[in-house]
Amino acid sequence: MTGNNHIQLDSNGRLKHFLTTEGLSRQLLVEILDNAESFAGVAHRAVKKVPLLRGKTIVNLFFEPSTRTSTTFDLAANRLSADVVNVNLATSSTSKGESLLDTLHTLEAMHTDMFVVRHSSSGAAHFIAGHVAPHVSVINAGDGQHAHPTQAMLDMFTIRRHKRSFETLTVAIVGDIMHSRVARSDIHALKTLGVNDVRVVGPKTLMPADIESLGVRVFDNLDNALQQVDVIIMLRLQKERMLSASIPSESEYFRRYGLTQTRLRLAKPDAIVMHPGPINRGIEIESSVADSNQSVILQQVSHGIAIRMAVMAMTLGSLSGSLAKNDENPDN
Amino acid sequence: MTLDARQIDSLLDDMTDRLRELLTSTGKTDPLIIGIHTGGYWIAKKIQQRLGLSVLLGELNIAFYRDDFSRIGMHPHVAPSQLPFNVEDRHIILVDDVLHSGRTIRAAMNEIFDFGRPASITLVVLIERTGHELPIKADIVGKSLGLKSDEHAKLLGPEPLALEIKKAE
Amino acid sequence: MKIQITNGRIIDPANGLDLIGSVYIEDGVILSVGKAVAGFKPQHLIDATDQWVCPGLIDLSARFGDHAQQGLASIASESIAAASAGVTTVCCPPDTSPVIDTPAVVELINQRAARSGKTRIFTIGALTHGLAGDRLAEMYSLQQAGCVAVSNANRPVASNEILRRAFEYAASTNLTVFIQAEDHTLRNQGVINEGAFSTRLGLPPIPETAETVAVSTALLLAEQTGVRAHFCRLSTARAVNMIARAKQSGLPVTADVDICHLYLTEQDVDGYNVNCHLSPPLRRLEDQQALIQGLIDGTIDAVVSDHYPLSEDAKVAPFNLTRPGASTIEMLLPLMLDMVTRKQLSTLQALEKVTSNPARILDQNLGSLGVGCLADLIVIDPNQSWTVNRQNLRSAGKNTPFDGWELMGKITHTLLKGQTVYPALE
Numbered sequence: 055m056t057g058n059n060h061i062q063l064d065s066n067g068r069l070k071h072f073l074t075t076e077g078l079s080r081q082l083l084v085e086i087l088d089n090a091e092s093f094a095g096v097a098h099r100a101v102k103k104v105p106l107l108r109g110k111t112i113v114n115l116f117f118e119p120s121t122r123t124s125t126t127f128d129l130a131a132n133r134l135s136a137d138v139v140n141v142n143l144a145t146s147s148t149s150k151g152e153s154l155l156d157t158l159h160t161l162e163a164m165h166t167d168m169f170v171v172r173h174s175s176s177g178a179a180h181f182i183a184g185h186v187a188p189h190v191s192v193i194n195a196g197d198g199q200h201a202h203p204t205q206a207m208l209d210m211f212t213i214r215r216h217k218r219s220f221e222t223l224t225v226a227i228v229g230d231i232m233h234s235r236v237a238r239s240d241i242h243a244l245k246t247l248g249v250n251d252v253r254v255v256g257p258k259t260l261m262p263a264d265i266e267s268l269g270v271r272v273f274d275n276l277d278n279a280l281q282q283v284d285v286i287i288m289l290r291l292q293k294e295r296m297l298s299a300s301i302p303s304e305s306e307y308f309r310r311y312g313l314t315q316t317r318l319r320l321a322k323p324d325a326i327v328m329h330p331g332p333i334n335r336g337i338e339i340e341s342s343v344a345d346s347n348q349s350v351i352l353q354q355v356s357h358g359i360a361i362r363m364a365v366m367a368m369t370l371g372s373l374s375g376s377l378a379k380n381d382e383n384p385d386n
Numbered sequence: 387m388t389l390d391a392r393q394i395d396s397l398l399d400d401m402t403d404r405l406r407e408l409l410t411s412t413g414k415t416d417p418l419i420i421g422i423h424t425g426g427y428w429i430a431k432k433i434q435q436r437l438g439l440s441v442l443l444g445e446l447n448i449a450f451y452r453d454d455f456s457r458i459g460m461h462p463h464v465a466p467s468q469l470p471f472n473v474e475d476r477h478i479i480l481v482d483d484v485l486h487s488g489r490t491i492r493a494a495m496n497e498i499f500d501f502g503r504p505a506s507i508t509l510v511v512l513i514e515r516t517g518h519e520l521p522i523k524a525d526i527v528g529k530s531l532g533l534k535s536d537e538h539a540k541l542l543g544p545e546p547l548a549l550e551i552k553k554a555e
Numbered sequence: 556m557k558i559q560i561t562n563g564r565i566i567d568p569a570n571g572l573d574l575i576g577s578v579y580i581e582d583g584v585i586l587s588v589g590k591a592v593a594g595f596k597p598q599h600l601i602d603a604t605d606q607w608v609c610p611g612l613i614d615l616s617a618r619f620g621d622h623a624q625q626g627l628a629s630i631a632s633e634s635i636a637a638a639s640a641g642v643t644t645v646c647c648p649p650d651t652s653p654v655i656d657t658p659a660v661v662e663l664i665n666q667r668a669a670r671s672g673k674t675r676i677f678t679i680g681a682l683t684h685g686l687a688g689d690r691l692a693e694m695y696s697l698q699q700a701g702c703v704a705v706s707n708a709n710r711p712v713a714s715n716e717i718l719r720r721a722f723e724y725a726a727s728t729n730l731t732v733f734i735q736a737e738d739h740t741l742r743n744q745g746v747i748n749e750g751a752f753s754t755r756l757g758l759p760p761i762p763e764t765a766e767t768v769a770v771s772t773a774l775l776l777a778e779q780t781g782v783r784a785h786f787c788r789l790s791t792a793r794a795v796n797m798i799a800r801a802k803q804s805g806l807p808v809t810a811d812v813d814i815c816h817l818y819l820t821e822q823d824v825d826g827y828n829v830n831c832h833l834s835p836p837l838r839r840l841e842d843q844q845a846l847i848q849g850l851i852d853g854t855i856d857a858v859v860s861d862h863y864p865l866s867e868d869a870k871v872a873p874f875n876l877t878r879p880g881a882s883t884i885e886m887l888l889p890l891m892l893d894m895v896t897r898k899q900l901s902t903l904q905a906l907e908k909v910t911s912n913p914a915r916i917l918d919q920n921l922g923s924l925g926v927g928c929l930a931d932l933i934v935i936d937p938n939q940s941w942t943v944n945r946q947n948l949r950s951a952g953k954n955t956p957f958d959g960w961e962l963m964g965k966i967t968h969t970l971l972k973g974q975t976v977y978p979a980l981e
Contacts, residue, residue: 092464092466100500100501101501103500104450104451104500106450106451106452107455109456154873155871173873175875175876176757176874177757177827181872181873197873198758198875199759201757262753263749263754267751370459371455372459
């Protein structure tokens, strides 16, 4: 079904690039979560840093503006002691294909070990992974409407910290599914981790064609969709959707799809509320819900650092010569 | 050659005696004990029992501090280090099962310093074997072994403890 | 010059011929097929034992590069590719640079084609000035200069009112309109078929209705204006259905499909395969089946290569930033023969889709081995297999989705008006 793995995994089945959650094994996703759990502890030390990636050079290559995502990648790389270069090309005109490759090769010539890429074109990270030198890893920090795998894994990490097992969960993803790379990556990760009941909720105008083929149930009524739900993932509504014919107005959107206290009561009493941020209060979510004790939105942000540390360490680790042995201390 | 649980126990008794003596003579009071995951932690636990439970025990996983990351990559399933105390200005007893190249101890000391600045570190190992690659010597050694470079000392445990010497395949 | 092609299997869909024998050619014209000509002394003898002798292929859509710039592909390079592939006539759509909207551009292309001499190039003139879609092109002048049809290619026409007037004017000039049916507002920024694949890959989708709404509009306006309408590159099952109904009701419409849509589907785009970035997009399996069925039942009259050689730069980018198009002219005949092997079409049927039918659509006395016809013909070794290797294509465009495919059928000779244009060394 998918041609993702031959490019994401090395010959030993280890993660070489992290481009999408689609097609990865459950074991590998759990390994990412477990490693992130180890790295999460680093934040509580006097020195919030481990020397794992000392001497490695990581380039944050952002063709699309994003303070939040680039900051957490930056911090994650720093906590692994890597050297980080932030290249922000969002404002320049070099988003055309030819110069994208030129940019890439120029940065590669500076002995880069990893590219963290965000680009407005779907498949851009695949494209870059297909053109880098063999010793370079690529992490997708969001490509068009395709994938945002580290966001999905930090969502899974947050869910795992609050819920006992994935198998029994009911998860609702609410809002602009059509334009959301987060929704797609979340769906693939949730399904792989064993969540049976994934619901996507939104108006037909924001629902991509044949989304059912990803194994989800489609709802256009939020009240119905929230029944017995354990996890609610609210998506950000981009302002430009108002300008297209996707929704009539912000206020009508909030009336129909905004998460209010009243609506939240339809879900299970211990349901958690998530959002990839930044949130539009009063459009996607009522302020009192965003600030309630059921909201885990700020936890998601700090979990993002641990997830990104885990993925960076795993992908750069995969490039080393031999397979990591299970032996704990092979070299005393 | 191997060591069984009974032989290890008597080594531990002897090591603890000498350790107590050393701590007293150097005036290192109220120490903390840190074992290196996994074998070092088993030994540390035994020493803690002999010293008395008032001495707090921590476990260090040096996976993120290894100097061979770029050769062998990430270890799967790294259990996080558990130091349930503040190391700042404290006397630390660092425990490992086998002292070989010295690289693990170097990594462990680096990691301890990222938790805080201890007053001192005393190194205790069950086995000190030949093959040092760094200027690191243990303060208390259970037994010294002259092993060939293709021989491998491995502690099995946690209950019962046993030491096995094997030829590398 | 007298040429005799001996002992070949002569297949001529225009005359329903399928026999073993000789073809006699004199002064670029076919003198006799099958029947011996008394006292004929050939200066050139081609032994076609175990080979097929057929009319040269007529490709209703192939782009030979931009005529303004010295780009990668040129009429010279692509004519060589066409001749080697047995294509003796191609139609060049008007959306080249410069747009074919004045007799001067037609003249320029004709001159270059004449200089190359490897294949016949017909131009399709612009329907609207500059293809901008807001005022009529000088269709009569274009026709006088040699354009065989008019089209707005894949550019939008500003309103249905203008489309209606353009159809009326073309009808009154007795020009066939080539219609690439696409509603540009429904296409929006789309790059692949709307469905499970566009959703998974996160690529902007093109709905089926982008084609069907435009086909429907064009059919109604064709009916009203009486213009001869030829629908280019159908891609959806529904559009095939609409054309079938229009034909049943007696409308003078014809249709073609490109070779890629007969062999590839949206699944081939998976993994962001930029060589499968085509316009119209590759569609579902059901659409592919309907296109094949349309060929079988005659709803679709012709198969085109829709050859579009592009430079590496045009394809080295994230999918939606690449240019659509594929280098296909060298695969057209072997893939048509493959449909015979798969028993989807008979040999005569397969060949008529690329010879006599396109000739009829163009209203040209070509694509036939009839006595007195121009000797555009090819000799094929149907049993010779070869593997497509993009680096070895004669076309300057290496952007083929068929790289690595194993195909049967190789051209051994191509004659244009009795002149051997392939192989080059004679």
